[in-house]
Amino acid sequence: MANTKPTLQPDKWIDNYADYLFNYAVVRVNDSDLAKDLVQDTFIAALKSAKNFQGKSTERTWLVSILKRKVIDYYRKINSKKGQAEVRMNFYVDGEQEGNWLEERVPQSWDNASEKAVENEELKDQLEACIDNLPEKYAMVFRMKTIQEFETEEICKELDITASNLWVIIHRARTQLRKCMEDNWFNS
Amino acid sequence: MFKFLFITCDEATMICDKSQYNEASLFEKIQLNIHFLRCGICRLYTKQNNKMSDLFRMKATDCQKEKPCLSDIDKAALKQKLENSKA
Structure with missing residues (x-):
């Protein structure tokens, strides 16, 4: 009788799923070498626990x-x-x-913001540099929320953090990015 | 009384950040707008924050167009590693 339960076929994993898993990892960690490592670790862990696969999914x-x-x-x-x-x-x-702006961090007006906000490669590079300057965890959560546009709930679930935790991270990342772009782009 | 309506700049800008994703509650928006009445700095922050959101959206559009995948070389290396770990 044919077995309808899904079974594992490790020999086909890489051809069938490597790209999918890599893509999944890269939009979360934003680093292709790291994503490669995570995919590799996943396959190795899967091989080791193949006997635990129950065919429920x-x-x-x-x-x-x-x-x-x-x-x-x-x-x-x-x-x-x-x-x-x-x-x-x-x-x-x-x-x-407490809770007031630190004097040296008060936003300054961006006099030529409209002419500076024109889309170009240089602007994108500067933005990327500012995001990379954030501590890793801030950059990761910020990218997932803002660049990859994940739902708040999904990020909280995936990273096991609370919503208020997420907003504190987003808030700190954004205030930092504003300052970074002010210093390096708008008022430089 | 009504003290709960008054928030600090830190809290105000946090609400402002939330509302960039349309996720601030009505009560938070009321608190924010009351704060705006007496705080020009946070009004400026909000204006600039909108501009920042435009930049982020531009970046998001760029990134989502990319479809990252593994090269054949990477896949071959991965296969090799997997074979080795089986042994």
Whole structure:
């Protein structure tokens, strides 16, 4: 009798799923070498636990669920990294002035913003450089939300963070990016 | 009384960031607008934030056009690694 339960065919994994998994990883970590590593780790982990595959989901769904764990592990790793460039504060964190703009971080007017905002390669490069300057975890969450346009709920679920956590990260990333673009583009 | 309507610049700009994604609540928007009445800096931040969102959207359109995939060389290397790990 034909077995209708999906079975694993590891020999075909790379041809069938490598691109899909790579794409899945790269839109989340925005680094193709890292994404390659995650895909490789996923396949190796899958081989090791192939006997646990119960055929309840398709092969692809099963592989994606392993990759998801790898992405979370990566996020936790960069989240706990000590000594990395911390995002610059923009507001007083305590005292009477708490929550007010730090004097040196107050937004300055962008006199020639309209002429400077014209789409060109240089502008895109500068923007990319500013995003890359963010601490890794801020860059990752910011990109997922703003560049890849994921839903808030989805990011929270995938990275196991709360919505308020996400908004603090987005807020810090955006205030930092505003300042970076002001210094390096609009008022430079 | 009504103290809950008054927020700091940090909180105001956070709401402003949220509303760039259309995810600020009505109450938050009210708080933000009350803050605007007495804070020119945050009004300026908001104006610039809109401009930043335009730039991000431009970048998003660019990025989403790309369809990243693995080269044949990468795939061959991956196959090799997988073979080795089986052994």
